[in-house]
Amino acid sequence: MPDDARRRGPGRVLIAVYATFALAATARAAYQISTRFSDAPVAYLLSGLAGLIYVLATVALVRVGRTWWLVAVAAVSIELLGVLVVGTLSLLDRASFPDETVWSVYGRGYGFIPLVLPVLGLLWLGKTRPVRS
């Protein structure tokens, strides 16, 4: 398997989706935190964390090598955990999540792509697992 297998074929499309979410979530969180942080500090901080995880996942998917593969697996796993936990919390505790964040209600505001994306990401990382050298 070539070194850059992760960013070839379906990986190229996956990375494009990740980059879009990295930008959307980071920009949205930066805006929320800078303009009305006190309205919903928990939600906005989680929103910012989500953005950073998308950025990390995007970078790790683009870079070659086993270490970056591990970083990508970690980032995408945290992402899956995050969307499940935040999605559930946003349903149970509406008061803490008055404003939409990227992971609210499992990413409903973004067509549930945030829920599907980490699953596809893990499948793709499984398919492109680097061989031990």
Next chain:
Amino acid sequence: MIGFLGTAIIVGSLLIAAWAGGCALRRRDPFLVVLVAVVVTEVVVVVQAVTAVVASFNGQPADAPGLFFGYLVAVVLVLPTALLWARAERNQFGSLVLLMGGLVLAILVVRLQQIWGTPVG
């Protein structure tokens, strides 16, 4: 924000998305006509962005300047970025990347019009 330019960009981006989607279905890289559509649409995007910046300094300030200019930068960069990323691999996956770029641009322009306060159309 000039209404008809916004509409032109939305039409252009959806055409790019549809055409690129067609190329992807045929399992090939984007046809030349898609690339021409990308360049033409990007020219309109840049004209629109410059007009918007000029207008915002001439008595039509945006309600939320930070948000507005953030979207404006994204709108200008999305097609060139998608094109570069798509052309690095000349197959149906490159077409899918352009399909995505077109959809993202359409969404961004609609959001931009909401922020600016101009109705779509």
